[in-house]
Amino acid sequence: xxxxERLRLLFCDHLSIARGKYLSAGKIGDGASRxxxxxxxxxxxxxxxxxxxxxxxxxxxxxxxxxxxxxxRPGWEPHTKxxxxxxxxxxxxxLGLCGRSLLKRTVKEWQALGLTPKVGLxxxxxxxxxxxxxxxxxxxxxxxxxxxTGRLADPLRFTDAIWxxxxxxxxxxxxxxxxxxxxxxxxxxxYDDAVKAVxxxxxxxxxxxxxxxxxxxxxxxxxxxxxxxxxxxxxxxxSFNDKQGRNVVGDTAHLDKxxxxxxxxxxGLMHHHRGMAGLVAPTVNSYERLKPASLSGYWCNWGIDHxxxxxxxxxxxxxxxxxxxxxxxAAANPYTLVAxxxxxxxLGYTGKYELPAPETADCIxxxxxxxxxxxxxxxxxxALAEDKKLVAAVxxxxxxxxxxxxxxxxxxxxxxxxxxxxxxYIYYV
Numbered sequence: 001x002x003x004x005e006r007l008r009l010l011f012c013d014h015l016s017i018a019r020g021k022y023l024s025a026g027k028i029g030d031g032a033s034r035x036x037x038x039x040x041x042x043x044x045x046x047x048x049x050x051x052x053x054x055x056x057x058x059x060x061x062x063x064x065x066x067x068x069x070x071x072x073r074p075g076w077e078p079h080t081k082x083x084x085x086x087x088x089x090x091x092x093x094x095l096g097l098c099g100r101s102l103l104k105r106t107v108k109e110w111q112a113l114g115l116t117p118k119v120g121l122x123x124x125x126x127x128x129x130x131x132x133x134x135x136x137x138x139x140x141x142x143x144x145x146x147x148x149t150g151r152l153a154d155p156l157r158f159t160d161a162i163w164x165x166x167x168x169x170x171x172x173x174x175x176x177x178x179x180x181x182x183x184x185x186x187x188x189x190x191y192d193d194a195v196k197a198v199x200x201x202x203x204x205x206x207x208x209x210x211x212x213x214x215x216x217x218x219x220x221x222x223x224x225x226x227x228x229x230x231x232x233x234x235x236x237x238x239s240f241n242d243k244q245g246r247n248v249v250g251d252t253a254h255l256d257k258x259x260x261x262x263x264x265x266x267x268g269l270m271h272h273h274r275g276m277a278g279l280v281a282p283t284v285n286s287y288e289r290l291k292p293a294s295l296s297g298y299w300c301n302w303g304i305d306h307x308x309x310x311x312x313x314x315x316x317x318x319x320x321x322x323x324x325x326x327x328x329x330a331a332a333n334p335y336t337l338v339a340x341x342x343x344x345x346x347l348g349y350t351g352k353y354e355l356p357a358p359e360t361a362d363c364i365x366x367x368x369x370x371x372x373x374x375x376x377x378x379x380x381x382x383a384l385a386e387d388k389k390l391v392a393a394v395x396x397x398x399x400x401x402x403x404x405x406x407x408x409x410x411x412x413x414x415x416x417x418x419x420x421x422x423x424x425y426i427y428y429v
Contacts, residue, residue: 004079007072009033010203011065011085012099014040014405016333017428018206020065020085028081029069034062034090040097040401043409044428051404053097053397063095064088071199076169076207084199096397099335100195106339107194110346115240115248115261117342120174120191120322121201123330124232125208126225127158127183128218128426136423138226139217144182153178158215159185162208171204181229185219191237194342198334205330221330222429223281224288225422231289231296234330236341237314239322249321252313253304255358260349262313265323266302267355268348269311269341273300273327275387277373278380279340279394280328282406284413285425287376289329292367297327299369301359308363327373331429336398343393378410 007028010020021033041054050056065085075082087098094101110117127139143152151157159176166173172190179186187208189200205221212219224231239249240261250259269276281290281297290298295307302311312324323345328337347353361367374380381403384391391399416424 032066037063049408052400099333103335103339117194119194119197120237122235123187125221139183141183146180148178222425223286223329236325253315263355264349265345267353268344272344274383275390278384283331300371301369303359
């Protein structure tokens with residue numbers, strides 16, 4: 001064991017913030033550490049809300065963050081390993097607020113149907129830096145364009161540093177590029193089992209923000225940090241393997257060849273479209289991104305190889321066949337986001353929901369869809385509370401806590417104007 005080696009224990013909270021501790025080298029193995037459960041009562045600016053499960057008015061007891069030696073992995077800081085924890089009550093019962101535990105349960109429910117979810121996630125982020133007066137301004141990338149690479153797209157080469165450190169730490173990189181608007185970047189990791197894929201994305205996002213900061217860059221995954229430009233999403237690509245390891249999503253390139261599994265999953269995502277929004281697009285700022293003609297997952301629609309729809313089918317077949325859900329953003333707890341997508345899909349598949357017709361219009365000038373996401377977070381939380389099947393599938397305590405915290409956030413953000421709204425989120429999302 002190297003001199004000075006330590007363990008960075010982390011868990012993902014309700015705000016998708018990485019909370020944790022540094023532990024001594026002697027804790028490298030199976031273990032646990034206690035935290036105040038009141039972290040689940042906090043908003044971004046540390047105001048406490050009496051939300052269910054947050055224990056603000058119950059004495060703020062401890063919870064336990066439990067980790068396994070098998071999950072310990074290389075970190076990106078010197079002499080530091082990293083591990084993700086699941087959360088438990090001190091009596092040993094699983095904590096109903098834990099998104100990672102929710103995702104594990106969701107995977108088991110699909111496996112009981114003979115299917116194992118596979119997931120790939122696409123992260124989008126904007127880069128900011130401080131000007132000579134100390135104000136936050138967009139990172140200056142005058143030569144950037146969509147799908148650009150190299151020094152013109154990233155003069156400080158901070159993305160090179162992220163790539164290098166991610167490779168050293170064993171993150172499974174698929175690719176980096178720039179998006180349509182500058183200075184916006186996309187980071188994609190490879191497809192994997194659902195929990196492993198989300199662990200990778202959660203830790204990669206934290207690492208990327210920390211490495212960027214070393215270069216004077218504030219990297220933010222918030223959904224709409226610059227009102228005049230496009231937004232940033234967290235697209236969920238998913239498929240299912242059977243017990244023989246075969247991708248059973250099937251042919252997604254032809255309408256007449258769609259499998260019952262694919263049809264059911266799409267129908268579930270369509271049916272629960274409005275209820276899902278409050279969980280997968282969970283900030284006031286999220287609804288600045290989710291607008292008609294924004295190619296962002298606004299409309300309750302689906303189609304094949306169509307970026308104007310919320311649920312998009314790839315024309316790649318075989319092992320690469322997949323369903324893509326485009327509504328969510330990285331302000332969401334990614335474990336809860338992916339679990340919500342998979343739960344809605346399961347409700348559609350097991351409940352044999354009827355599949356509406358696919359979108360035929362361009363979704364920029366015209367659209368077939370008549371239903372979109374709620375207009376704002378308040379309406380989204382109301383739609384979530386009313387979607388009883390989805391609430392039961394995700395978990396009543398987790399949803400109740402989420403609604404309580406987010407109702408407080410709505411009031412806080414309502415009092416802010418201009419850059420103050422951006423700055424409320426930018427250091428945490």
